Amino acid sequence: MGKKRSGGxxxxxxxxxxxxxxSVLSGVxxxxxxxxxxxxxxxxxxxxxxxxxxxxxxxxxxxxxxxxTILDAEGGLIATVYSRxxxxxxxxxxxxxxxxxxxxxxxxRFYEHGAVDLKGILRAVNRNAQEGGAAQGASxxxxxxxxxxxxxxxxDDETKVREAQEKSLGRKIRELKYAIQVEEELGKKKILExxxxxxxxxxxxxxxxxxxxxxxxxxxxxxxxEESALLAGVVQSPSRxxxxxxxxxxxxxxxxxxxxxxxxxxxxxxxxxxxxxxPVVLKVTKPKNGCITAVKGAGFFCDYVxxxxxxxxxxxxxxxxxxxxxxxxxxxxxxxxxxxxxxxVNESIKDHVDQDxxxxxxxxxxxxxxxxxxxxGQSKPYGFAKNETQINFSVDKKMGGSNFGFPTGxxxxxxxxxxxxxxxxxxxxxxxxxxxxxxxxxxxxxxxKPWVNTSKAHVENESESxxxxxxxxxxxxxxxxxxxxxxxxxxxxxxxxxxATKVGxxxxxxxxxxxxxxxxxxxxxxSPLTMANAYATFANRGVYCTPVAIESITxxxxxxxxxxxxxxxxxxxxxxxDTINSLLLGVVDSGxxxxxxxxxxxxxxxxxxxxxxxxxWFVGYTPNMSGATWVGSGGTKQVSMENITIGGQYYDKVFxxxxxxPIWKQAVSGALSGREAQSFVSVNIPDASSPVxxxxxxGTGKPNRPGKPGxxxxxxxxxxxxxxxAAGADGGAGGPGGNDPLGGITLPPxxxxxxx
Numbered sequence: 001m002g003k004k005r006s007g008g009x010x011x012x013x014x015x016x017x018x019x020x021x022x023s024v025l026s027g028v029x030x031x032x033x034x035x036x037x038x039x040x041x042x043x044x045x046x047x048x049x050x051x052x053x054x055x056x057x058x059x060x061x062x063x064x065x066x067x068x069t070i071l072d073a074e075g076g077l078i079a080t081v082y083s084r085x086x087x088x089x090x091x092x093x094x095x096x097x098x099x100x101x102x103x104x105x106x107x108x109r110f111y112e113h114g115a116v117d118l119k120g121i122l123r124a125v126n127r128n129a130q131e132g133g134a135a136q137g138a139s140x141x142x143x144x145x146x147x148x149x150x151x152x153x154x155x156d157d158e159t160k161v162r163e164a165q166e167k168s169l170g171r172k173i174r175e176l177k178y179a180i181q182v183e184e185e186l187g188k189k190k191i192l193e194x195x196x197x198x199x200x201x202x203x204x205x206x207x208x209x210x211x212x213x214x215x216x217x218x219x220x221x222x223x224x225x226e227e228s229a230l231l232a233g234v235v236q237s238p239s240r241x242x243x244x245x246x247x248x249x250x251x252x253x254x255x256x257x258x259x260x261x262x263x264x265x266x267x268x269x270x271x272x273x274x275x276x277x278x279p280v281v282l283k284v285t286k287p288k289n290g291c292i293t294a295v296k297g298a299g300f301f302c303d304y305v306x307x308x309x310x311x312x313x314x315x316x317x318x319x320x321x322x323x324x325x326x327x328x329x330x331x332x333x334x335x336x337x338x339x340x341x342x343x344x345v346n347e348s349i350k351d352h353v354d355q356d357x358x359x360x361x362x363x364x365x366x367x368x369x370x371x372x373x374x375x376x377g378q379s380k381p382y383g384f385a386k387n388e389t390q391i392n393f394s395v396d397k398k399m400g401g402s403n404f405g406f407p408t409g410x411x412x413x414x415x416x417x418x419x420x421x422x423x424x425x426x427x428x429x430x431x432x433x434x435x436x437x438x439x440x441x442x443x444x445x446x447x448x449k450p451w452v453n454t455s456k457a458h459v460e461n462e463s464e465s466x467x468x469x470x471x472x473x474x475x476x477x478x479x480x481x482x483x484x485x486x487x488x489x490x491x492x493x494x495x496x497x498x499x500a501t502k503v504g505x506x507x508x509x510x511x512x513x514x515x516x517x518x519x520x521x522x523x524x525x526x527s528p529l530t531m532a533n534a535y536a537t538f539a540n541r542g543v544y545c546t547p548v549a550i551e552s553i554t555x556x557x558x559x560x561x562x563x564x565x566x567x568x569x570x571x572x573x574x575x576x577x578d579t580i581n582s583l584l585l586g587v588v589d590s591g592x593x594x595x596x597x598x599x600x601x602x603x604x605x606x607x608x609x610x611x612x613x614x615x616x617w618f619v620g621y622t623p624n625m626s627g628a629t630w631v632g633s634g635g636t637k638q639v640s641m642e643n644i645t646i647g648g649q650y651y652d653k654v655f656x657x658x659x660x661x662p663i664w665k666q667a668v669s670g671a672l673s674g675r676e677a678q679s680f681v682s683v684n685i686p687d688a689s690s691p692v693x694x695x696x697x698x699g700t701g702k703p704n705r706p707g708k709p710g711x712x713x714x715x716x717x718x719x720x721x722x723x724x725x726a727a728g729a730d731g732g733a734g735g736p737g738g739n740d741p742l743g744g745i746t747l748p749p750x751x752x753x754x755x756x
Contacts, residue, residue, distance in 0.1 A: 066329040081329070094193075309322060360633075408531060414606050430472075472583065487520070537571050539680075595662050616660050617660050
């Protein structure tokens with residue numbers, strides 16, 4: 001038994017002997033000094049550490065997590081995202097002052113010893129023994145680098161981080177062995193470079209380059225002597241020596257580093273004194289991370305890009321694997337976002353809907369034939385404050401959207417018509433189309449069991465003046481509900497759901513389309529991206545292409561990753577698509593979508609408004625661009641858009657052509673400005689004979705009946721020529737102050753559709 005001091009503890013020399021009995025005699029220190037050990041002794045620490053020789057000799061250094069840069073289609077910056085803000089740079093891009101400062105304060109004998117500094121160990125053991133605690137450490141810079149490797153590998157796993165930092169003999173021995181390997185394989189300069197890139201400097205900055213940018217807004221290569229000393233001093237305790245929060249402590253620590261540099265002759269005493277006399281001057285760049293930092297209002301597009309990466313098996317077998325790659329960062333992601341289109345979308349939204357309005361709008365533009373998402377914006381910005389949200393109204397739930405999407409109203413009628421034409425029904429097909437009717441029953445579904453109207457489900461048109469017979473052209477232009485209910489009843493529900501599925505129309509919650517006739521009126525919740533991309537199929541003459549947002553990706557080493565391309569398949573014949581295009585041209589030429597019609601090129605589209613005016617849509621397209629605009633309640637509380645002020649303008653009734661239409665028009669006009677004006681392949685569709693107006697006098701249509709099943713298109717009753725319209729002061733066709741296409745000539749109701 002060794003002698004004890006009067007206080008009951010071992011003497012300093014006994015503590016040193018105890019330490020060396022474990023480390024020196026096991027050959028670790030000797031090996032660290034590049035002196036071969038006669039053989040490793042088993043460590044008799046009662047199971048507290050592994051045998052030295054049993055520790056794997058190969059330290060697998062994980063790639064350092066870095067920031068990921070997201071760019072638009074022209075290479076402009078959209079956002080910078082990271083799990084750890086780090087930019088890896090070579091030693092040549094780091095100030096020589098910084099290199100000397102970190103060595104001076106962390107391991108001044110770095111270039112003289114091997115992986116382990118025996119003198120440092122002895123000094124630390126004696127110092128700690130004298131002071132009765134752990135006053136001084138003995139880790140070399142190489143050992144610290146190894147510890148940081150384990151911390152980096154632990155990532156955000158708190159348990160693994162604690163294990164990597166625990167003050168145990170077992171961890172120390174493992175660090176020693178790996179440090180020996182690192183010294184042999186990398187050499188001093190590479191170790192120093194790696195250490196400066198991996199270590200944490202506080203304020204969310206990992207690595208010296210990010211630290212230089214954070215504290216001084218400059219690259220690491222331009223750091224001055226006093227700036228370098230400040231950063232080197234922070235490393236020991238980033239919270240205690242944080243110059244942002246405690247400049248006094250940071251200054252003391254900086255001056256200690258400067259004096260240490262003078263003591264080891266890295267700088268003269270005069271240089272050290274001059275630097276000490278200077279006050280700490282910071283030029284802080286606040287941490288900016290994530291899609292909340294996105295420019296051009298592209299926060300939600302940025303979030304869609306991230307979710308696209310995490311959802312695609314091309315980037316990893318499981319979501320966890322893909323998340324690891326994304327969080328590792330260092331990626332440069334080139335996206336499909338078109339700056340001109342995004343700017344135009346932002347301007348249109350700003351001009352029509354305010355951030356603090358009771359309702360919101362979302363606009364998405366895509367490119368027919370490629371599936372490229374060109375723009376994505378909404379009136380509620382990306383964020384956490386009041387009137388901000390992290391819900392992307394433009395996409396499905398699994399991609400960060402709302403739980404159920406938004407009922408589309410009459411915009412769904414285009415898919416009913418496409419399925420009917422594809423099955424051979426002529427575009428001149430007429431139906432009686434009464435003002436109101438029960439849903440026909442039974443109606444064939446995809447299975448053996450037909451749908452039966454056991455609840456006496458009822459459907460009606462906007463006003464009693466809407467009475468057929470109607471042909472498809474006029475029924476589409478005026479958005480006659482009973483016409484399309486009769487159509488789906490004749491062809492069955494299955495062709496419609498199959499057609500919708502072919503063009504990517506899947507409810508935002510991921511459910512299957514229900515096999516009920518009421519889907520003809522847009523009762524299911526969809527996202528604007530889904531609708532814009534589905535209508536792009538018509539523009540692309542029947543070929544559907546899956547949406548894509550990522551053009552290319554390179555990793556931290558400049559290596560290109562494989563990026564999935566859009567998959568295109570024919571969903572309908574060219575003739576069917578051309579016929580739908582001709583029908584929807586009529587909607588903007590003389591139907592419910594007149595206020596959305598472009599003046600410099602052909603455009604087609606469809607309006608939609610749902611029960612109680614909770615949602616209003618316009619989905620439209622040209623041959624080279626398709627877009628969807630939704631206006632409605634973004635939160636859990638539904639807002640009826642009647643007698644409402646939106647964007648500073650009063651609306652007695654909001655409908656698809658009256659607000660979403662103009663938003664779409666401005667957005668697409670700006671997006672296509674200066675770009676080729678293409679034309680559709682037209683199909684001549686003869687007009688059906690004019691229906692006889694009946695049921696009521698102009699403007700006396702019955703009010704909407706809430707709660708009736710199957711009601712999908714709650715249209716405004718603005719059939720009075722020259723009367724008030726849902727567009728308020730701006731007016732629609734015939735409205736005061738509006739753009740009356742007939743120069744104020746009054747025509748009987750039903751001749752020109754000003755409704756949807």
